[in-house]
Amino acid sequence: MSKARAAIFERLNAVERPVVEVSEREDFSVFAWDKAEKIRRFTERMQAVRAEVHQADRSNWLDKIAEICQQKGLTNLLLSLTTEWGQAISQNAARFPSLKHYERSIEDWKEELFYQADAGLTSTLGGIAETGTLMLWSSPDEPRTLSLVPPIHIAILDTDKLYTTFAEAVQEQGWLEQGLPTNALLISGPSRSADIAQVLAYGVHGPKELVVVLV
Amino acid sequence: MSETTRTPKPDSVYFFGTCLIDLIYPKAGVSAVQLLQREGVKVIYPQAQTCCGQPAWNSGYRDEARKVARAQIKLFSKPIPIVIPSGSCAGMMKTHYPELFKGEPDETEALGVANRVYELTEFLVDVLNVQLQDLGEPVDVAVHTSCSARREMGVADKIEQLLGQLSQVAVKEQAYKAECCGFGGTFAVKEPEISAAMVADKTQHIRATGATQLVSQDCGCLMNISGAFAYQAQHEGKPALKAQHIAEFLWERTSNPSPALPLSGKGVANSIPSNMSPPLTRGGREGFSA
């Protein structure tokens, strides 16, 4: 297919390029919201799309998650053993439903993941207040499907990592400098669709429920 | 008074009457001239004017459009505003003449014309700052702002501003106010079924307001909508609704019932002051800009 490539480039390069004024391109969107305001807006946006948002702190977040698990009647919880949160939960395993660890490649336990996992718990890279958004980067510890396949996704967000806008987050966290992971993801609510007569329905393909615990 | 700096009021203006008004709605043209004259502005109407060229332009016949446009440009050479009682013809001259004459020997003249074009209601409000006194009976009116006035000229609110000065006129807002009436020049002929569906909806929405008459600043829309009103009255037994050009409506309501027509007496200016600076940059053009 290099023939196609060459032909396309030949045509593109034959053109006298349009001159473009790019100064307006650089506008950088950011707001002067303090932490409380960021939390308020984040929560408001998330709740508007039917995500649950729980407030917790360093001392009680474990209790909060245990409570959520109980409330939802989870029989199991899928999580990573290597994150700070995952470790703490594992150390208090007795208070939680049966813990599953994402230790093997998906191929080795796809059926269980697809049909038996009740909920997946993940950390997050941060959040965006303007749109009520979680940022997740895939990693060996927390693979992509952890937040995708189980019907409930429980996400823990460190409120110090709450940014006003996506632009601010990308810049402050140095996404470009760090280099992107194979999969960087923004999540702004549970899976939804309005494809049937514009009626909102949740849980089409991704999680039906998104539960955010602010710590 | 508006806080924005107004363009100084000129002593004289050109009037471009448009072909539709010339042949079908001349009363709108006469009323527009009278409104301008009453403000003390001398009106110059070059008798050799015909059409802005838009029908050919919108049909893809650019050479033919340019030929007609070129004949107009020559007639409006003095540095005074050109007032046009139509958003669509004003839009043609203001935004499309620059495209039509790009690279042509008379491009500068074409730009000169484009930069001096005003749609009538815009001119009455923004430049002349007219103050109207209503002499008419109470009436409920619906307004249809043409798409070109709204999006090409950016003067969507001017009719309402003028009507707002009339104490006996209540503006009734119809649903889908900003939607096209379905005229679109040759569109009404080339896509008659879609156009018919659009004007059917437009008239229905206007009727639903309870207004007894419609005003607009574009005779293309008026021909379409009033034609549908008349058809519906004749064939469907619906009430007949009046549809008028805004100029005619304003003149009727604000002038003495038997106007003496002091047409060349008031506001005659024999020479154009050299210090008059026509405004060159204004807003508008949304939706059409390159």
Next chain:
Amino acid sequence: MTTEFRIDVKKALGKSEVRAHFRKAMDTLMINRRNQFPDDAALQALRTQAQAIRANVLSKLPELLQQLETNLTKNGVQVHWAETTDEANQIVLAIMQKHGAKSIIKGKSMVSEEMGLNHFLEERGIEALESDLGEFIIQLDGETPSHIIMPAIHKSKEQISTLFHEKFPDIPYTDNVDELTASARRILRDKFYAAPVGLSGVNFAVAETGTLCLVENEGNGRMSTTIPPVHIAVTGIEKVVEKLSDIPPLLSILPRSATGQPITTYFNMISGPRKADEKDGPTEVHLVLLDNGRSRIYSDSELLATLRCIRCGACINHCPVYVRIGGHSYGTVYPGPIGTILEPQKSGLSVHGELIQASSLCGACGEVCPVRIPIPNIINRLRYDSVRKDSENTPTQDAGTKRKPLEAATWQAWSWAASTPSVYNFGGKTATQLRGLVPNNLGAWTSVRSAPKLAEQTLHQQLKALGVDHE
């Protein structure tokens, strides 16, 4: 002339229920969008920025495509180039054959619609299954999308309920949207589980980082690009953007313009296949870059703006023509104003040239376009192309072929008359004098309107009589 388009238009206009349905749907989308932009100045600033980002891309398209290819390759993504839709289909087929794959599960992709991929694969015994709920529904009914972001917008809840029951008799009939959705989820879960290959479109491809971005709400985009071992992305060559920092503004304006959401549920940024230490994700990622006429559009400085499009569908949602005739009447992959300018440029004026007449040039599309594509201007330009004599001066295919001798002669005569004042004035005067002879039946015009009446005296005559100066 009774063409297929005309027949479809008449048919669509005759279905009052469908028209009411479209009106309601478009109203919702328009209101949702308006609510997202309470501050007009901020909206205009964002549109200007989005336009600048997209225009910048086009000003250096070949360099950015090269950079994209280099960075994707570095990230382990295999890049393919296709001049035509057939080439693109063949590339997808070859990848599937290499893996012995007999089925593919698809996330929503308008470029794959453009390719006619489903049909192509099915002819070769490969099952192509749509997983976007709307696409899934219309595929069940053997239809094509009627809207680029809401493919099943033409279908009512009742129609969908009946369709589900017909196609899946084991599932009890229901018109409960949650239950219908749950059924689709169950059916498609199994398909995702087993699918050897997943396909997706691309909303933005970032040259700087070699990243494919995908906007979606349902999670099927994530599933299609994560679960199957092979992911094939297809997109047009114009979808590249230069920098990662260009993404936030585009992401800010796209969903707000499209569905009126502040952001979509998922924004997926894929920068490569599964790494050695990762536990999921496809082991192979391919990107097929399709030209299909885009480089031809690129060669014209005016038509070029067409390629700024980010496929939000706002122009469609706000179009007074689309809302009345619906998407299928257009007979094209992309309907509405964007289709009106894109389709005749892609496939030539002899194929879809008729569409350019199906616009009243009201400008509602251009007014809402997030990247300020001057759609009415481009329609006007294509009308010019369709009748121009110097067809060699435009890249538009079949330019000049719509020039009909009678029409051209009419415009020439008009042009002569309207540029010769004596002729015009004589004609005007004569016409008004003979006004009684104007027939009351003016064809289509008088099917719903009365005929206009010429005035007794022209404005020229009246103003002359009133002594208005003429110079």
